[in-house]
Amino acid sequence: MITLIKRTFKSGWKNCSREKGLVFANIFILVLAISTLTSLFLLKDVSQFLISSIREKIDISVYFKLDTTEEDIIRIKEEVAKIPEVKEVQYVSQEEALASFSNKHKDDPILMQSLDEIGNNPFYASLSIRAFEASQYQAVADFLNNSSFTGLVEKVDYYQRKPVIEKIFSFVSNMNTIGIVFSLLLVIIAVSIAFNTIRLAIYSSREEIKIQRLVGASNWFIRGPFLVQGAICGFFASLICLVLFTLLTWIFGPKMEFLFPGLNLFTFFIANFWLIVLIQMASGVGLGVVSSLIAVRRHLKI
Amino acid sequence: MIKFQNVSKIYSPKAAALDGVSFEVKEKEFVSIVGKSGSGKTTLFKLILAEEKPTSGRIFFDSQEVQKIKTKELPELRRKIGAVFQDYKLLHSKTVYENIAYAMEVIGASDQEVKRDVAEALEIVGLTNRTNNFPVELSGGEKQRVAIARALIHRPEVILADEPTGNLDPYNTLDIMRLLLKINEAGTTVVLATHNRDIINSLDKRVITLQDGKIIRDEENGRFIL
Numbered sequence: 001m002i003t004l005i006k007r008t009f010k011s012g013w014k015n016c017s018r019e020k021g022l023v024f025a026n027i028f029i030l031v032l033a034i035s036t037l038t039s040l041f042l043l044k045d046v047s048q049f050l051i052s053s054i055r056e057k058i059d060i061s062v063y064f065k066l067d068t069t070e071e072d073i074i075r076i077k078e079e080v081a082k083i084p085e086v087k088e089v090q091y092v093s094q095e096e097a098l099a100s101f102s103n104k105h106k107d108d109p110i111l112m113q114s115l116d117e118i119g120n121n122p123f124y125a126s127l128s129i130r131a132f133e134a135s136q137y138q139a140v141a142d143f144l145n146n147s148s149f150t151g152l153v154e155k156v157d158y159y160q161r162k163p164v165i166e167k168i169f170s171f172v173s174n175m176n177t178i179g180i181v182f183s184l185l186l187v188i189i190a191v192s193i194a195f196n197t198i199r200l201a202i203y204s205s206r207e208e209i210k211i212q213r214l215v216g217a218s219n220w221f222i223r224g225p226f227l228v229q230g231a232i233c234g235f236f237a238s239l240i241c242l243v244l245f246t247l248l249t250w251i252f253g254p255k256m257e258f259l260f261p262g263l264n265l266f267t268f269f270i271a272n273f274w275l276i277v278l279i280q281m282a283s284g285v286g287l288g289v290v291s292s293l294i295a296v297r298r299h300l301k302i
Numbered sequence: 303m304i305k306f307q308n309v310s311k312i313y314s315p316k317a318a319a320l321d322g323v324s325f326e327v328k329e330k331e332f333v334s335i336v337g338k339s340g341s342g343k344t345t346l347f348k349l350i351l352a353e354e355k356p357t358s359g360r361i362f363f364d365s366q367e368v369q370k371i372k373t374k375e376l377p378e379l380r381r382k383i384g385a386v387f388q389d390y391k392l393l394h395s396k397t398v399y400e401n402i403a404y405a406m407e408v409i410g411a412s413d414q415e416v417k418r419d420v421a422e423a424l425e426i427v428g429l430t431n432r433t434n435n436f437p438v439e440l441s442g443g444e445k446q447r448v449a450i451a452r453a454l455i456h457r458p459e460v461i462l463a464d465e466p467t468g469n470l471d472p473y474n475t476l477d478i479m480r481l482l483l484k485i486n487e488a489g490t491t492v493v494l495a496t497h498n499r500d501i502i503n504s505l506d507k508r509v510i511t512l513q514d515g516k517i518i519r520d521e522e523n524g525r526f527i528l
Contacts, residue, residue, distance in 0.1 A: 003412065003413065211391045213376070215380065215452065216377045216456075217408040221407075302353060
C-alpha cells in the first residue's frame with residue numbers, strides 16, 4: 001500500500017514536471033477561479049460594510065417646539081426607546097444642532113452671516129430615531145403622532161423623507177439579491193472553465209489511459225497520478241493567489257480606507273488570513289482533484 | 303486455456319471481422335495465426351483482451367467467460383496476458399524504463415524486483431543504452447522491442463504477439479523469435495500473429511490460417527499457405 005501511494009505521488013509529480021505547458025495552463029485557470037472565489041469572499045465584507053453604512057445614515061428626526069424643556073425631551077426619548085421597532089434614539093439639543101450647523105458651514109460666509117443676523121439660536125432640539133427596518137418607520141411616526149406628548153412636537157420629518165428611505169432600503173435589498181446572483185454566476189463560470197481546462201488536458205491523455213487499462217492497471221492505479229497532478233496544480237494556484245491577494249490588499253487597502261473610512265481590506269484580509277488560506281486551498285485542490293476525477297472516469301470504460 | 307466457441311465479430315453488416323470462429327489454445331502451446339491484412343487477426347486479440355466484445359459466441363480464458371468479466375475485474379485478466387501490439391501502444395509520457403516497469407508496478411511488484419527485472423529485460427531486448435529515452439526518440443524496431451520487454455516482464459501466462467517482428471530487421475527478427483520460443487519452452491503459452499512466411503515455416507508449430515474472418519486451416523506443425 002505504501003509502495004502504491006509512493007508510486008502514485010511520484011508518477012503524478014513526474015507528469016507535472018514533464019508536461020509543464022499543460023500544468024501552467026491548468027494553474028493559470030485555477031488561479032482565475034480561486035481569485036474569483038477569494039474576491040467574492042472579500043467583496044461580501046465590503047458590500048456588508050457599505051450596506052450597513054448606508055443603513056446607518058437613514059433616520060427620522062422629531063423636532064420639538066422651542067419652549068419644550070430638556071427634561072421633557074429626555075422623558076420622550078426614553079418612551080421612544082421602548083418601542084420595539086426602534087434601534088437607536090439620539091438626543092440633539094438646540095446648542096448641538098447650532099454647533100453642528102456652524103461646523104458644517106464654517107466656510108460659507110453668507111450662511112454664517114445670516115445666522116449672526118438672526119441673533120438667537122433658530123434650531124429646534126430634536127430626537128434622531130433609527131429603526132431596524134424601513135417598514136418600521138411608519139409605526140414609529142404613528143406612535144409619535146398619537147402619543148401624549150404630540151403637543152410638544154413641532155415636526156416629524158418622516159413624511160418628507162419617506163420616499164427616499166423606501167428607495168434606499170429597496171436599493172440595498174436589491175443590491176444584496178443582485179450580488180448573490182452575480183456571485184453565484186461568477187462561481188459557476190469560474191468552476192466550469194477550470195473543470196473544462198482540466199478535462200481537455202486529460203482528454204489529450206486518453207490514449208495513454210487506454211494503454212494503461214490494456215496492460216492491466218486498475219482504475220485507481222490510473223486515476224491516482226491524475227488526481228495528484230490536479231492537487232499539485234490546485235496547491236500552486238492557491239499559493240499564487242495567496243501571494244497575489246496579500247500584495248493587492250496591502251497596496252490597495254489603505255487607498256480604499258481613504259475612500260470608505262473604517263474599511264481596510266488588508267486589515268480584514270489579515271484578520272481572516274487562515275480562513276482565506278483554507279478557502280483558497282480547499283477550492284484549488286478540490287477543483288483540481290474533483291475535475292480530474294470526473295475527467296478520467298469517462299476514459300476508463302475500456 | 304483460451305477457447306473460442308463460434309465467435310463472430312461484425313463491425314458493419316457487409317463485412318464480418320470474424321465469422322463463426324472456434325478453436326482452442328492449450329496451456330504451453332505455441333500457436334501462430336496467419337492471414338492477409340483484414341483477415342481478423344487483430345480483432346481476435348482484441349477479443350481475448352476484452353478490448354472489444356464479440357457480436358455472438360463465447361470466449362473463455364482459463365475457463366472464465368471473458369465477456370462476462372466486469373470492467374472492474376478486467377485488470378486481473380489482462381495481467382495474465384502479455385500483449386505486443388502492432389502499433390506498440392507505448393506510454394509516450396514515460397521513458398523506456400518506466401514503460402517496462404509499468405507492467406510490473408500494476409501487479410504490485412516491489413521496487414527491488416522492478417529494478418532487477420527491468421534491467422534484465424532491457425538487456426534481453428538489447429536496449430540498455432536507451433533506458434532514459436522516450437518512445438518518440440526510438441526507431442520502429444526499438445519501440446517494438448520495448449513493447450516485447452513490457453509484455454514479458456511480469457511473466458504472464460500467455461503472450462499475445464501481434465506482428466512483433468513487423469518493424470525489425472532480419473537479425474532482430476531472429477532474436478525476437480528465439481526469445482518467444484525460449485519463453486514458450488519455459489512454460490508460457492504464445493499466440494503469434496504474423497505475415498512473415500519464413501518465420502512460420504521455420505517454426506514447425508501449430509498454425510491457424512484465417513481468411514475473411516473464417517478459419518480455413520488449423521494444422522499442427524503447419525506451414526504458411528495462403
